[in-house]
Amino acid sequence: MNKKVVVIGGGYGGLRAIEFLAQQSDMDVTLIDKHPYHYLQTEAYGYIAGRFDLHDVVIDLQDWCNGFKKKVTFIYDNVQSVDFEAQSVALCDGAISYDYLIIATGAKTNFFSFIEGLREHSFGVKSLHRAHNFRVEFENLLYKKLQNEETQEINLVIGGAGLSGVEVAAEMANVVEVYKKTIGSRINSVKIYLIDASETILPGMSDFLINSTHKRVEALGVNILTNAFIEKLDDNFIYFKNQEALKYHFMIFTGGIKASDLNECIDVKKNKISQFITDSMLNIAQKKNVFAIGDCVEIRDASGKILPPTAQSAERSAEYAAESIRKRIDNKTIAPFDAKVLGVFIALGGNWASGELFGVIKVKGYSAYLLKKAITYAYYLGLRLRINTGYKNRIKKP
Incomplete structure (x- = not known):
């Protein structure tokens, strides 16, 4: 019988994990999100300034999941709680059981209470x-x-x-x-x-x-x-x-973040902004079949340094969690999580950017803009190709 893998959260981390999990023939994958879309937060700067349109910063999660040809089920609902002992996720409309769980609910803006108004x-x-x-x-x-x-x-x-x-x-x-x-x-x-x-x-x-x-x-x-x-x-x-x-x-x-509301409902160790504090293998609640990734987690590298809450950190932790599930099923040894920030690119208006790769390559201006655009386009194209497949699968249905 296939293992049931549930991913909560359709952000950068959740989608990257599913890309790997959907390739496994012995897994049934379910994505749950309270929104029907994936929001490309890294492109928010262009959307709010009017440079990008809505279709440039969102994708439909149902069509994206359909693109995996029945390997991934999408549930548009709000998660109320998680019962680690019963291995069940409670929704507004029912519940779903799991063998493995990845929590990737991201973060929200932390409007500091000490700043009045x-x-x-x-x-x-x-x-x-x-x-x-x-x-x-x-x-x-x-x-x-x-x-x-x-x-x-x-x-x-x-x-x-x-x-x-x-x-x-x-x-x-x-x-x-x-x-x-x-x-x-x-x-x-x-x-x-x-x-x-x-x-x-x-x-x-x-x-x-x-x-x-x-x-x-x-x-x-x-x-x-x-x-x-x-x-x-x-x-x-x-x-x-x-x-x-x-x-x-x-x-x-944009002065701070706080973990999503679901974190507040889960009684495990958290930091002062409600991010989960995991073990070295990104597990929480001492459960080896429950992983937390992305901005809802205080992610550290092998040296103990906290990684910045970026899409890159979310994707690296997602890849690790997905591969760890594969190894646990196969009874293989899992090394502790370790990832580094490989590069940073900052969009700075128009066709201008500043960036670093591997801490060595430093670029700015139009050349940095082209590199950032290429990286973003590659990610966006991958999502769009999957959506196109899912859309075609949907319109073929009687």
């Missing part, structure tokens, strides 16, 4: 609906500028100067620059602010990435505020701990 007055980019709401606000603002209906100075603020924050700030600033050709000097009253409490943008990244990104973002006209501690927000102002205030139109917050 942050959740009420800012947008996130971790969820599609928040990114979409911001895109609508941004496009409405540009439209009003075009119609000369909005004449006052407008400050658009990105809180958090990590990877997502600088990409959003750079793309928005580039869009503002492009619009000078149609809106003219009226667009000059739109100002972009990038704010972070750290001493520099991209805290924790290499000097090359920090310096090249800083120069590019400044050249685009972004106002960079570091060592800036936000105390509270109201409808009109951002207040800093040094008693200064910044009038703003709207704000995107």
